[in-house]
Amino acid sequence: MQALTTLARRATLARSVRLLGEFRFEQSDPARFYGGLADDTVALVEDLWTDVTGTASRGRTVLDVGGGPGYFASAFSAAGMQYVGVEPDPSEMHAGPAGEPGAGTFVRASGTALPIATGSVDVCLSSNVAEHVREPWRLGAEMLRVTRPGGLVVLSYTVWLGPFGGHEMGLTHYLGGARAAERYTRQHGHRPKNDYGSSLFAVSAADGLEWAASTGALVAAFPRYHPRWAWWVVRVPVLREFAVSNLVLVLRPS
Template identity: 70%
Template sequence: MDPGARRRVHGHHLYTARAADHYPRPVPRSPLRKRISTATARFARRATLRRSVRLLGAFRFEQSDPDRFYRPLARDSAEMIEDLHRGATGTGLGGCTVLDVGGGPGYFADAFRVAGARYVPVEPDPSEMHAREIDLTGVAIRGSGTALPIRDGAVDVCFSSNVAEHVAEPWRMADEMLRVTRPGGIVVLSYTLWWGPFGGHETGRWHYLLGGEGAARRYRRIHGHEPKNRFGTSLFAVHCRDGIAWARSAPSGELLAAFPRYHPRWAWWLVRVPMVREVLVSNLVLVLRKA
């Protein structure tokens, strides 16, 4: 059997780390350049240098003042999803059910409700769900992204922001996101690239030189405590090439666009350059329509 293919052990699937091995059969490449102009035309007008500077400037507050970081990110994310949904379906988010995989303490809830959507976050960690004074009673669901407790085709939009790099099997989670999305709905998966400037999260760029464990040890020596994100436990190396390989090969999804989340529109071409994209894209957005 091809070692890159799925294997069954005791009746369960084992998933390989690389998405290129996840679906090993040859698949035609998606004409991203043509589709970008249709699926992302509205959002492209919003993707300015001013927006990039504003969002990237807020990153320094992620640990010290999460409200100052996550609230503007939530507003920007809701606007992005609204634009992408209009580009893919011709309609806004009014009346749509948006499932947020890894929704955490609910920073995104208000932003999506303003857009008229029914917002439903899924979060496996109860401490994350209650980290802020945001009432999600009767809305939030505790569950794993790799085994979503949602029926097939139940939501109009399935969205995940900066979660895949914290999941040991990110492409299994991506498959689940497609499963729970209705035909014609969209999946938007956004994640931080390992070799980008934020790949090590709070351990900084030291993972370039020291690796994940070495960067964590350095952080502990300087700060006197463990980093929030520990390589191999809550932080994993996820790459641009693997996300695009999964998106192009997903049997129930049509890849509409792939672009850097925080870059201005004129820098989106970086996604098409192998190796360079792993360092300079920083955060990849994949947009798929459920077949």
């Protein structure tokens, strides 16, 4: 595995506490939540690029699969990277942080069938999307296809058995996905946005690690919201399913 020295210096307990604390504002103050998450994601990509390639990320092309509203577009553009967002929902494509069109370029498409030329981008990113895709490793394969040799694929997703696996259903997902969705519907009078079996799926840490290893391109895997001293949990079967929360897979196509 690649030594991530630059990223490791930023992966502190203070950062972990700050990021996890922001989750409570996802519904009440989305600008605060998504803006902070976007800034952290840019820093993550910058650090990974420096650690893996030894060069600066400025000027590189970033393809963001499922980036949603323009928070990520604005953050990556401000960091000097060329941003292209792929989003299947047209209502999400041009919603910038202040209600204005976001920076960068947007393409309406599915992440499992990207209308992007093979080997055409420097970085292909997907943050918190794979758990919403029925075939997550088909998404991963497409991300690898469009990334140039020597570039980076950064696939970050929420692990089903972690504490955030149920999304707005909370910890009831430990009762089973279908049961949790039905319970949410009874309580709120409507189906959850992240509805198990249609827009939310049980994706394990083990499946992601197995897929990534099978590609021959895996260079690093770590829990996104943990401090560096807790990254070891990724190496422990069973424990990682409950403790990792969000798994980052970093691949470098050759």
